[in-house]
Amino acid sequence: MIRVSKEGILALEKLDRTKLVNSLSGYKSAVLIGTQNQAGANNLAIFSSVVHIGANPPLMGIVQRPASVERHTYENIKASGVFTINHVPIAFYEAAHQTSARYPREISEFEACGFTPVFSETISAPYVAESPLRIGLKLEEEIEIKSNQTILLIGSIQELFVAHQLAENENHIDLSSLNTLLVQGLDTYYKVEKMATLPYAKFAK
Numbered sequence: 001m002i003r004v005s006k007e008g009i010l011a012l013e014k015l016d017r018t019k020l021v022n023s024l025s026g027y028k029s030a031v032l033i034g035t036q037n038q039a040g041a042n043n044l045a046i047f048s049s050v051v052h053i054g055a056n057p058p059l060m061g062i063v064q065r066p067a068s069v070e071r072h073t074y075e076n077i078k079a080s081g082v083f084t085i086n087h088v089p090i091a092f093y094e095a096a097h098q099t100s101a102r103y104p105r106e107i108s109e110f111e112a113c114g115f116t117p118v119f120s121e122t123i124s125a126p127y128v129a130e131s132p133l134r135i136g137l138k139l140e141e142e143i144e145i146k147s148n149q150t151i152l153l154i155g156s157i158q159e160l161f162v163a164h165q166l167a168e169n170e171n172h173i174d175l176s177s178l179n180t181l182l183v184q185g186l187d188t189y190y191k192v193e194k195m196a197t198l199p200y201a202k203f204a205k
């Protein structure tokens with residue numbers, strides 16, 4: 001094994017360090033966060049830091065980079081109190097990646113990158129029509145991470161939309177059958193292959 005020290009990591013060029021450290025937490029779903037500003041302009045941005053917070057109440061979180069520069073997703077979530085999380089079909093990986101570019105506030109990444117906004121009756125943030133699994137959330141809590149000023153935004157799930165009818169006991173939405181995108185770090189995308197579903201592990205063996 002090759003040891004890389006903390007000093008070695010800190011000595012890297014900014015972009016190299018960002019890429020290396022970002023790759024360490026592994027594969028994650030690459031999702032598109034849909035928001036709308038007060039003027040009615042839609043915004044879309046790729047995020048990978050989606051975390052499950054809890055099931056009752058149903059909560060999910062996203063980690064937002066520090067608000068030291070213009071952050072449209074963050075501004076819109078704060079102002080509107082809602083956002084959508086949209087899983088991305090693998091065919092759209094390049095378009096999804098492109099949403100990370102810094103577009104001016106008045107330009108919608110939906111149009112610029114080739115996605116279609118759709119709305120529900122309950123959430124004023126746009127969903128992505130191309131997405132086979134869409135989740136609508138209401139902002140509940142904002143927690144600043146003191147170590148680096150990133151922000152954990154916690155939302156409560158108001159509704160979700162799935163591309164197929166859920167079977168009676170289907171309590172697990174199989175993303176591999178929906179063919180959605182994974183990412184490691186900030187630039188390397190993957191497809192999923194399902195391995196197994198195991199029974200609940202009850203007793204020590």
Ligand SMILES: Cc1cc2nc3c(=O)[nH]c(=O)nc-3n(C[C@H](O)[C@H](O)[C@H](O)COP(=O)(O)O)c2cc1C
Nearest residue numbers: 045046047048049063064065071072073100101186
């Ligand atoms: C693969 C990938 C994953 C990303 N994940 C996050 C993330 O979890 N949190 C974040 O704040 N930015 C993330 N970004 C960066 C945002 O997409 C980028 O800052 C974007 O410009 C934000 O747009 P906005 O200003 O419209 O919110 C990611 C970028 C890429 C390419």
